[in-house]
Amino acid sequence: MVEKTPILDTFTYIFLMVGILIVGFPMIYSLIAATLPLEEVSKVPMPLIPGDQFITNMTEAWSRGNLGNQIFNSFVMATGITFGKIAISIIGAFSIVYFDYRLRVVAFASVFCTLMLPVEVRIMPTYEVAANVLGPMQATWDFLHLNGLVSWFTGNDFELNLNWSLLDSYTGLILPLVASATCTFLFRQFFLTVPEELCEAAKMDGASAMTFFRKILLPLSTTNIAALIVIEFVYGYNQYLWPLLITTNPDMTTAVIGLQDLIPQADDLPEWNVALSAALLVMLPPVMVVLSMQRWFVKGLIEKEK
Amino acid sequence: MIKRSTFKASYLPYLLILPQVIITLTFFYWPAVQGLLQSFLLSDPFGRSSKFVWFYNYIEIFTDPLYLKSILITFTFSLAVASVSIAFGLFIATMANRALKATALVRTLLIWPYAVAPAISGILWLFLLHPSYGIVALAIKSWFGVDWNPVLKGGDAMVMITIAAAWKQISYNFVFFMAGLQAVPKSLIEAAAIDGASPLKRFWAITFPLLSPTFFFLSVMNIIYSFFETFGVIHTVTQGGPGGSTNILVYKVYQDGFVGLNLGSSSAQSVVLMSLIVIITVLQFKYVEKKVQYTG
Structure with missing residues (x-):
């Protein structure tokens, strides 16, 4: 003082x-x-x-409260979200920062804009996607009238019916929450501060992109990864709206939601x-x-x- | 931005970004577009047929007194949550920053509510403010002579969810204010002290202006939090009641769409929420980050 x-x-x-x-x-x-x-x-x-x-x-x-089961579910969900998020964000950021390709900016912008689309503003349609995750593909297929095309091509009647429901499953609890603009952004910012010389030296020594990623970038990112593990674990464990929507089976409910019955x-x-x-x-x-x-x-x- | 030295590869970068793109397309953009389309359609109650009705759903929700009330409730709620938790967080952080001893212990004691789910925070406060069992409710009743009953009275229910939602957010604000306070240069404070400024004066004249970026950032984050993440508090504690007095916009979307199966109206409400969050985000990036910046 x-x-x-x-x-x-x-x-x-x-x-x-x-x-x-x-x-x-x-x-x-x-x-x-x-x-x-x-x-x-x-x-x-x-x-x-x-x-x-x-x-x-x-x-x-x-x-x-059947807590053993529900806390286990929460645990699986939180761990899945944490590692899924970190894994796809770090390779995504690597792709955006270390490669020059035509759709780079588009890819980055599309990931970044998800910031403005939290689950809460797209409750019903996201539920529909989870009920049949291949729905978007099916819709595209139907829109292009590919059934008719295939029928004409093969000479038989053909109808494609894609259906894969994620309701009441761990995949459904985890997958939709795995995309993360903030994590990707964090890794991007961090990669931008990594000295250029490291990459140049690695290239000169004949390292491939993935070797550079594994041997140099990943070890450098450990503190960021550790920090994100804590944040994302808490985020995943405390999710409320999404598990409430897609689980109807009491055995698949997460602990935070199950509490309400008590x-x-x-x-x-x-x-x-x-x-x-x-x-x-x-x-x-x-x-x-x-x-x-x-x-x-x-x-x-x-x-x-x- | 990109690195000066990049790798040359034809398909690898696409492969690396692919998982992210597939998930955002499937679970973010596709539903968002579907929601937008749905908001212009009117379906029959069994979902068998639907017809294009232009802005009918929007006109319907904006002439619905319940929806207008819900907007008012949401704004009151988020302003209350943001101001209570920011004020409290700033106050404790200032105190903790003054008390140089035992900062690690203080931080530990203040940080853990961040890890408590909003729904659980709701349960803890429901017990404290319960009209028949709550000890805080008892104190309110006997000290202020108020007939406190959040189960029956809308205003009281609003106070209850505000406290439950704000309590958890105090730790979050505390962490950021602590970081902000520690970045304030010591020399400035010392110079002001030599010039005879009192501690309070120093706070308002030096520390507070220097904290303004943190302050605005936290305002935005707290408002977003109370708009969207407080769903758990409402769902466990009040279910939007009594009499719709805590029915915030997000809860109403869920109620009308998922429980009431009124798809058109629910989608129109979702689109309104989407536009709100787009406005908030754009404002945050355009103005807040640029205008309120001071160099220490």
Whole structure:
């Protein structure tokens, strides 16, 4: 600090502590609620001394919410999205930065513009695509009247029927969310800062494009990849709208969506202890990832948005 | 931009960009175009036939009082979420930046809500603000003498989802303000202190103007967040109720299209949302990034 301001410093720490308390309060309070039996948790106001029912509530929440299965689904979805996004973004950015070809700018612009098309603004038609992912091909085929053409060509009646539904499948949960303008943009920015000499030297030594990518670019990108893993894992795990749309089978639902069934409604027993235990269990994986990889997380958050 | 030294290859670059392009075409552009076409069509309730109706769906939604109300709700909601979470984030970040000790610990304690899904944040706050069980609700009732009931009263429900949505966003804003504050040159602050400026004066005259790029960036990001990503909060906590008082635009698209199966209207609403986000993004890139920039 620039000068000595004892009073202001005291206030700084007090405000800071109050701020941290306000931010942490929902979590602390839910943790206490998760340790209480039903008759305690439904008292008004709820006692603030932790009870001894923590394990009972957690096991109850685990089995009632089918959490084992649902957290596994969330995990598969989050991991799939994370690695899928990073993989296709990094090779996409490599293609855009290190090659000169005719459609380069078009390709980059088309990826970049997806920034303006989040799932939320194209709910119904994206659902239709997921219900039959080959639908666009089928539509193009029909539009060009290729059935007639093939029939005429082969002399037999021919009808092409493409159908591949992604509903209630891991592919459906992952694939549509794998394209990422921000990741591609991040890798592009990073590649642009990589010294030209590295590429020239590699070329002089006779390295092919893919060797250069594998041996030089990929190792240089590790910090960026680590940072993105944290961000994208949290993003994938916390998805709500998309899994809600495409899963109808309870066994394929993700954990964040499954929680809704545990919230006590007006006529139910007010089993908030179980509902909050489940909420705490479900939020645990992404919170752990963020806290344990904090440095990468902060880096990733700031770099990605820039 | 491209590198000076590039590789020569005929098909490799296309192959590398192909996965990205296939996915964007299938899951982004195709649906977007379909949605646009659909918004000019009117289908019968069984989806058997549809006819071209020009701007009928748009006229319909913009003369629908429920839709106009939803627009108003969305703007109120996003402004409230953005201002609450930005103000709180800035306040804590300033405090944390002043307190030079234990910054790592403070950061750890403030960062984790970012990892909480909006829907879970909604559940935690629903419990705290529940009219019969919530402790915060009890405090509001006894301290302010308000008959707090977010289950029945629209205004209270709005306050509840605003808090739930803003709470999670505080960490996000905190991280960016922290980064911004640490980039403010120490020498400027010291010079002002020597000239006799008080800490508060220094904040408003030096730190705050230097933070303005961060501030505008966060305003845009928070508004986008409250427009789209808060769907989970609404769906778990209020389902748009009571009486449509928390029915934000995104939730209405989902309700009308996916639940109500009114395809034409839902698509028209989607197109309106699409135009909104295009406007926000263009504004962000055109004005915010250029005009509000200071060199330290």
